[in-house]
Amino acid sequence: MAEPPRAYDGKHPGFLQSLLRRWVAAWMFVRRVPALERAAWWCSDRLVELASLIRQGSESMTLYRLEEPSPEQVLANVLRYNARASRVRKPPFDGRTWVAVVRCMDRKLDMGRVFGDMKFVDDIANPYGAVTPREIEALQLAVSKHGVRLVCLLTHTDCAALAVASGPDGSAWPLISAAVDATPRHIEALLQAPVIAPALKAGTLAVIRATVITGTDRLTDVRRYQPQTRAWEPVAS
Numbered sequence: 001m002a003e004p005p006r007a008y009d010g011k012h013p014g015f016l017q018s019l020l021r022r023w024v025a026a027w028m029f030v031r032r033v034p035a036l037e038r039a040a041w042w043c044s045d046r047l048v049e050l051a052s053l054i055r056q057g058s059e060s061m062t063l064y065r066l067e068e069p070s071p072e073q074v075l076a077n078v079l080r081y082n083a084r085a086s087r088v089r090k091p092p093f094d095g096r097t098w099v100a101v102v103r104c105m106d107r108k109l110d111m112g113r114v115f116g117d118m119k120f121v122d123d124i125a126n127p128y129g130a131v132t133p134r135e136i137e138a139l140q141l142a143v144s145k146h147g148v149r150l151v152c153l154l155t156h157t158d159c160a161a162l163a164v165a166s167g168p169d170g171s172a173w174p175l176i177s178a179a180v181d182a183t184p185r186h187i188e189a190l191l192q193a194p195v196i197a198p199a200l201k202a203g204t205l206a207v208i209r210a211t212v213i214t215g216t217d218r219l220t221d222v223r224r225y226q227p228q229t230r231a232w233e234p235v236a237s
């Protein structure tokens with residue numbers, strides 16, 4: 001009887017994976033020398049650009065370059081891309097994420113430029129980055145089940161949802177407007193929530209607020225909540 005395919009256990013890496021691990025180990029050594037680290041970052045950026053260039057030809061990239069695609073074309077491209085991508089062996093992941101973010105759904109924001117590998121981030125997107133009872137529950141789940149140690153509550157510049165909520169058209173978007181208005185109150189509730197408050201007090205969790213500059217993805221006005229003083233203290237960024 002044929003043996004079933006063995007699940008990837010991370011202990012028997014293929015040749016490329018082994019090469020990659022050695023390269024990463026070498027890079028970790030290089031990081032100790034600032035000039036070499038800067039050079040390594042430069043190389044890394046070029047590799048990302050190269051990967052992006054190669055993927056220009058893939059279904060996922062060309063999909064969004066089509067002029068006025070029909071829903072059928074979009075669906076066919078998604079299914080074709082997924083069929084190919086899912087054939088590639090999936091590395092193991094234990095689901096521990098360390099970071100959770102609540103942020104605006106605006107796709108101009110590139111969270112990969114804030115957090116790096118988004119696989120380790122519980123990413124909660126909604127209009128504005130509103131905090132509502134649903135986000136409070138989601139963040140409590142992230143802390144208690146995914147081991148999250150840092151919660152980031154992000155707004156961003158030129159936010160259409162914020163403009164809508166505070167503009168004359170607010171009544172046409174009642175749920176978004178209400179969620180934006182209620183966010184400060186719900187952030188207070190989040191800090192007192194049964195999973196969050198003890199973790200803050202024990203020092204196993206930090207909650208920050210910040211504004212993302214949409215054009216650069218730079219975090220500004222980063223503030224960390226201090227449970228002792230109940231103040232949002234600025235953090236150098």
Ligand SMILES: [Zn+2]
Pocket residue numbers: 104105106127128156158159160161162
């Ligand atoms: Zn926005």
